[in-house]
Amino acid sequence: MxxxxxxxxxxxxxxxxxxxxxxxxxxxxxxxxxxxxxxxxxxxxxxxxxxxxxxxxxxxxxxxxxxxxxxxxxxxxxxxxxxxxxxxxxxxxxxxxxxxxxxxxxxxxxxxxxxxxxxxxxxxxxxxxxxxxxxxxxxxxxxxxxxxxxxxxxxxxxxxxxxxxxxxxxxxxxxxxxPLAERVIELTRSRARLVDAFEAERRRIERDLHDGTQHQLTAVLMQLGLAQLDVREDPERTAKAIGLAYGHTQAALDELRRVIRGIHPAVLTDRGLGLAVTDLARHCPIPVTLDLDLPRRPPAGVEAAAYFCISESLTNGIKHSKAQNIMITARLSDRLLVLEVRDDGIGGADATKGSGINGLADRIGVLEGTLTLSSPLGGPTAIRVELPCG
Structure with missing residues (x-):
């Protein structure tokens, strides 16, 4: 086909x-x-x-x-x-x-x-x-x-x-x-929830920049100001102030990288979904098995949604599942990207109790995809996502 x-x-x-x-x-x-x-x-x-x-x-x-x-x-x-x-x-x-x-x-x-x-x-x-x-x-x-x-x-x-x-x-x-009317209503609700989620995310980024990066850069300015005053009178104190300014600058840079990575990871933009998921798996404290068949890169919006679905699923697994192993499968055909994240944990995940699954479903729904959750008590938990990408 x-x-x-x-x-x-x-x-x-x-x-x-x-x-x-x-x-x-x-x-x-x-x-x-x-x-x-x-x-x-x-x-x-x-x-x-x-x-x-x-x-x-x-x-x-x-x-x-x-x-x-x-x-x-x-x-x-x-x-x-x-x-x-x-x-x-x-x-x-x-x-x-x-x-x-x-x-x-x-x-x-x-x-x-x-x-x-x-x-x-x-x-x-x-x-x-x-x-x-x-x-x-x-x-x-x-x-x-x-x-x-x-x-x-x-x-x-x-x-x-x-x-x-x-x-x-x-x-x-x-x-x-x-029915078209029902789909339009649900799509409208999904977009309304996404607007709320994006607004919450904007406030989180603003708070991180204000409390973290801005604080570090302010400290840099103070240290450089002190160094400027002491450069002639006390070289040793100047060197110490410059060292502190360097440390604050490095911390501010790390904070900026963390915030930017949370918005859209550079590895996803530069190298695609396969390597981005591999990077997620490498940093996951639970052993992750990958089975990826991605012969090409899907559209950017689909790729970003797929990445954040996998990222959120891994986060949920780390926090709640008590799993020993996680399996990530990705298959890209001519017109469909199919993802599945399965863990061997305790199960019991419920999308109706305010979990991050609702946010994932909204993100997928805007792209006319589907998300299916299977999580009986005792496990396993499996999240399957299908995203059209023709």
Whole structure:
């Protein structure tokens, strides 16, 4: 999959490039993995033969309504077979409410998923199988040689799989994506929280400069002033004052470097995310294992967000996890940067209790990325971040 390419674009693009890519196989996998859901339709049919069909349909509706949330989550994950861009999900819900538009769409898609879609996909795959099996029979006279017919039939099956999968993917995306209004509201809230966070960070930097660097530079001025007065009368005292001024200057420089590093580390700007994360791992008091696959540098905003996510995750792990080991994984594909920070600590991290996870989620949300936290009591804790970077 090339940068910016969708399944629809691949279908309508260069045929040789499409047939030589992984798209046909991914489309076939998407259709095949929907077939187990057809068991629900079979079960309803069998149940309906023994009881009233209305009772069977009501039973199916209840079961699908209860399982619509997990089914929708599974489908968002399965959609990645044919769409490299993560599907935005609505806020998790703990109850079933037909008054909730997102819940209604998830229930509607779950009904399609359990009944119509597997039947359609089964028919498509069966048609392709019949087409392929026909190649094994002797070709009648007057038909093009097999060297022409077989590739043409295989190409037709590939396009059939891709078109059906793309259509179902568009249906899934339209029904399972978070509503635009809800996403706009959440994005507005995230940006408001980011504004507050940036203001707090500005005040912290101002305080650090005032209490640290300004104090050191003031001391330098005082020592140099004393040295200027004593340079002729007391050379030894002058030398001592200059030495103190040098020490204060060095301390002020170190403080400035610390403040600047907190804003945006120089190693990230100069050498990229891989080396910046390696530097973080080297200074971490907990042993860190790195598994980085970063063939190129992502966009600057994505790179900065990824760095601070990893930095904050390490900080949280050091402070709260009691972990013995931390694993950092980073994978950069054509259109997505995926990060995971996992530790073997005690778990129990909760984003609802004012942790730094909320700040990370806000930073990721502005870039239309996703952040997932898994931290059961007893551990392990895993933070997974997906950032689009096409």
């Amino acid at each position: 090339k940068n910016g390419t969708t399944l629809w674009q691949a279908i309508t693009g260069n045929p040789l490039r499409f047939l030589g890519s992984s798209w046909p196989w991914r489309a076939l996998a998407y259709l095949v993995t929907s077939l187990p859901a057809g068991g629900a339709a079979v079960a309803v049919t069998v149940f309906g033969q023994r009881t009233a069909l209305v009772v069977a349909m009501i039973t199916l509706l209840v079961v699908v309504a209860v399982l619509s949330g997990p089914i929708a989550s599974l489908e968002r994950w399965r959609l990645r077979l044919i769409d490299p861009v993560a599907l935005p999900a609505p806020k998790p819900r703990t109850t079933i409410s037909f008054a909730n538009p997102a819940a209604r769409r998830e229930i509607g898609y779950a009904l399609l998923w359990a009944t119509i879609l597997p039947v359609v996909n089964g028919l498509v795959i069966a048609l392709a199988a019949l087409t392929v099996s026909s190649y094994a029979s002797p070709l009648p006279s007057g038909v093009f040689p097999a060297i022409v017919v077989v590739p043409a039939g295989a190409a037709g099956c590939a396009y059939l799989f891709a078109v059906v999968a793309a259509a179902q993917g568009a249906l899934a995306r339209s029904l399972l994506a978070a």
